[in-house]
Amino acid sequence: MSATLEVRNATIRYGGVVALDDVSLVIPPGRVVGLIGPNGAGKTSLVNAITGVAPLASGSIALGTLALSGKATHAIARAGIARTYQNIRLFSALSVRTNVVAGAYARTTPLDDAAVRGYLAAAGIGEIALDATAASLNYGDRRRLEIARALAAEPRIVLLDEPAAGMNPVETIRLRETIRGIAARGPGVLLIEHDMSLVRAACDDVVVLNFGMTIASGTPAAVASDPAVIEAYLGTDDGARR
Amino acid sequence: MIVQQLANGVFLGAVYALFALGYTLVFGVLDILNLAHGAVFAVAAYLTWTLVAAGMPLPLAALVGILAGGVLGVILDRIAFAPLRKRNAGTLVPLISSIGFAIVVTGLMRGGYGIDERHFAESALPNAPLHLGPVTCTPLELTIFATAIVLMLALSWVMRATPLGRRIRAVAEDRTAAALLGIDLERTIAATFFLASALGGAAGILTALQYNSLTLEMGGRVELKGLAVIILGGMGSIPGAVIGGFALGIVETIAIAAGFSPWRDAIAFGVMFLVLVIRPTGIFGKRALRAA
Amino acid sequence: MNALLAFYGAHSKLIDQIGVNALLALSLAISLQAGQLALSQVALMGIAAYVSAILALQAHWALLPCMLAGVAAAVAVAALLALPVGRLRGIFLAIATIGFGEIVLVVANNLKITGGAEGLSGIPNDANTLWIYGTLAIVGCVWYLARRTRFALSVALAREDESAARGVGVDVATVRLWTLVLGGAIAGLAGALNAHSAYFITPGDYGFARMEQVLVFCVIGGVTSPIGAVLGAVVLSILPEAIRFMADYREVTNGVILLAVIIFAPQGISGFWKRAR
Numbered sequence: 001m002s003a004t005l006e007v008r009n010a011t012i013r014y015g016g017v018v019a020l021d022d023v024s025l026v027i028p029p030g031r032v033v034g035l036i037g038p039n040g041a042g043k044t045s046l047v048n049a050i051t052g053v054a055p056l057a058s059g060s061i062a063l064g065t066l067a068l069s070g071k072a073t074h075a076i077a078r079a080g081i082a083r084t085y086q087n088i089r090l091f092s093a094l095s096v097r098t099n100v101v102a103g104a105y106a107r108t109t110p111l112d113d114a115a116v117r118g119y120l121a122a123a124g125i126g127e128i129a130l131d132a133t134a135a136s137l138n139y140g141d142r143r144r145l146e147i148a149r150a151l152a153a154e155p156r157i158v159l160l161d162e163p164a165a166g167m168n169p170v171e172t173i174r175l176r177e178t179i180r181g182i183a184a185r186g187p188g189v190l191l192i193e194h195d196m197s198l199v200r201a202a203c204d205d206v207v208v209l210n211f212g213m214t215i216a217s218g219t220p221a222a223v224a225s226d227p228a229v230i231e232a233y234l235g236t237d238d239g240a241r242r
Numbered sequence: 243m244i245v246q247q248l249a250n251g252v253f254l255g256a257v258y259a260l261f262a263l264g265y266t267l268v269f270g271v272l273d274i275l276n277l278a279h280g281a282v283f284a285v286a287a288y289l290t291w292t293l294v295a296a297g298m299p300l301p302l303a304a305l306v307g308i309l310a311g312g313v314l315g316v317i318l319d320r321i322a323f324a325p326l327r328k329r330n331a332g333t334l335v336p337l338i339s340s341i342g343f344a345i346v347v348t349g350l351m352r353g354g355y356g357i358d359e360r361h362f363a364e365s366a367l368p369n370a371p372l373h374l375g376p377v378t379c380t381p382l383e384l385t386i387f388a389t390a391i392v393l394m395l396a397l398s399w400v401m402r403a404t405p406l407g408r409r410i411r412a413v414a415e416d417r418t419a420a421a422l423l424g425i426d427l428e429r430t431i432a433a434t435f436f437l438a439s440a441l442g443g444a445a446g447i448l449t450a451l452q453y454n455s456l457t458l459e460m461g462g463r464v465e466l467k468g469l470a471v472i473i474l475g476g477m478g479s480i481p482g483a484v485i486g487g488f489a490l491g492i493v494e495t496i497a498i499a500a501g502f503s504p505w506r507d508a509i510a511f512g513v514m515f516l517v518l519v520i521r522p523t524g525i526f527g528k529r530a531l532r533a534a
Numbered sequence: 535m536n537a538l539l540a541f542y543g544a545h546s547k548l549i550d551q552i553g554v555n556a557l558l559a560l561s562l563a564i565s566l567q568a569g570q571l572a573l574s575q576v577a578l579m580g581i582a583a584y585v586s587a588i589l590a591l592q593a594h595w596a597l598l599p600c601m602l603a604g605v606a607a608a609v610a611v612a613a614l615l616a617l618p619v620g621r622l623r624g625i626f627l628a629i630a631t632i633g634f635g636e637i638v639l640v641v642a643n644n645l646k647i648t649g650g651a652e653g654l655s656g657i658p659n660d661a662n663t664l665w666i667y668g669t670l671a672i673v674g675c676v677w678y679l680a681r682r683t684r685f686a687l688s689v690a691l692a693r694e695d696e697s698a699a700r701g702v703g704v705d706v707a708t709v710r711l712w713t714l715v716l717g718g719a720i721a722g723l724a725g726a727l728n729a730h731s732a733y734f735i736t737p738g739d740y741g742f743a744r745m746e747q748v749l750v751f752c753v754i755g756g757v758t759s760p761i762g763a764v765l766g767a768v769v770l771s772i773l774p775e776a777i778r779f780m781a782d783y784r785e786v787t788n789g790v791i792l793l794a795v796i797i798f799a800p801q802g803i804s805g806f807w808k809r810a811r
Contacts, residue, residue: 051701077703089701091694102691105684106703153702275625325797333624334571338753339796341746345789353783466636466742469629508640511633518630519618 002029002186003064003080003156005050010059012045012212019045021212022059027157027188032179034203034220035192038232042212043192044086047159050190051083052076063156078106080156084146084163086192092135096120099134099145103152111152122185123148124178140171147178157188164195176202200224208232247499248492249377255491256390257452261445261464262471262483263397264438270478271414271434274336278318279442280465281344286311286443287450287460288351291360300366304447311443315435318343324428344461352458360456367454386448393444394484397437401480410434414478470510473517546663552771553666554728559751559763560673561720566757568713569693571628573745574615575721577635580740582608582725584648587657587735597660597730604729605722612718616711635742642737653736654729661730669723677760689713693758750792
């Protein structure tokens, strides 16, 4: 069931601009890998490459023995890669239940309400009303519903795209528990995040991008003291805010 | 012979172009497809016919018809589009509400005029043939052609050289930015509808004169043809609509001359279908309005 | 009972017409469910009507095989149409399908086998009320039974958010293709039944005006609800008959209702009910 996601020497060009330059990354099962970097560093490009939204100019992406590069987005999702979105993308007019059931679309077994509750609980909103529309939830609950939807896929890899954006400190601490809980269920997690304290607390490994290139990788502590990383963050307006 | 056909095609194309201009102007500014444009076309024609039948001179009646078309366009916007703009309803719902408006207007015309075809009195139309070198035409055809050209040039001048044109282009470019710059959106949009619908009304009047025939279906037929013209020229493009209109007029006339008359409508829609599938931005694309 | 029979005797044409319109509304509702405005349903209906009428007139086929052949033709053309237009969005899909409909009309107007502008007459009048409503009932049942299937879910997801749907594994392009094909199948049923209950058909029966009418049914009924589409068809088919006293002004009401529904009740009559409860 579990498998390692391997990105090898991925390069993406938009016209003449190199958005991602020879980036490699490994996400083993049960590990949380942080992906950080200033705005425009290539984080979104990497997510787009993994999910099949942007084609690779060179390099390869594989889940276990299965090559993902060149596959369509829906096929990559069916291979076991679930994701959340930086700007929440729920099926807003549909119920909480349908949103979670939608997450399991790629699996053949239908979900009953107990299973739906289970995924919601794992995302930290076990008590929520199943018949409420997704649009009626508050911001934090919408973010967590997206996580529940991703978990319902029983994925091998979960991509979390800035899940802490817009959350308050208390919510962020709970989110850390949620993320560790996801990895404990088996899948590898890629956490794209600006919030350095969350990255330090939740990640096993961290990869730092700048100008589309990997400038550092290692444990959170090692990366945080890397001079190249400090310069990248202090050298931009985006800055080391936290 | 071929010169005569080309001339006929240009006469036909001028009216297509005029109709398509209004269509494409609304799309360029608002990104919506106004399927009530054909109804405005027909109303202006019927109004002009009524006034001429009541004894008004044709040029004056046509002017009233054109202005009435513009006013009807403003009413159309207030009823069918403005409430949806406030709600951010996307592009498909306005398309449907414009169909609703067209059904109402056409229904009222059916009630008022009945379904019989109407004609101008022959004496009202200057129809004695003229021979200009290799081309034979009537003063009426020349007048229609000249009117269409003058109106196109007038629109082009309004868009390029007047404050209103600059406002319209700004709104077409970016509605939010235009509002931030202090442009009154609703007034600019109303003016756009006035211009577009006056042109559509003029096309209706000229078409009614060209064939000396008014029917309730005249708007529906030209509406779909006009769709083909603006797709061909690129939706939102003013030069595209003009060139597309002339191209369609010439191709259709040649098709008729070559004996394909019953199939000529398939040309417009076939080309439209292919353009959409192969190059949905048309030959000129939307940017042309913004640069015009 | 006698009163009922007398009513049916007086209005059987209208009753049959309502059933055909309800089928047409359902055929458009499928693509609306997927968030697409495909305005090719009436043209597909026309193709099925002509195919089944020609088979009945020239090969003397019975009603059922005629219907099946008509549906097969509509489905085949819908699939061929879906391949090029499947990737078009929003109004571009609407325009391309309008263009397709007009091309079908030109063809029907010019072929010998379709009888040109005069159309075909003398079609056996064998699709009675029972056939029409039986077909409507079967389509309704299949739709009802399918409402909890994975396919129905994929249609809803493709409508709500295309990218997020892909993100959970929905092959949006294929879903769209299937909704066009299924819509074509139902339009085909409507077309065959229409031909076999109308005695004669002409290209004009399948023009854009009728497509607009079907769109009005669906919008008034609430675009996301099949029951609403059927309701819209029923109400708007009866209305012009009920207000005969308005003579030539009758059609105005359909437009007024459409505008009112769009402007005041964005989800149509059925959406309005949901909120009222």
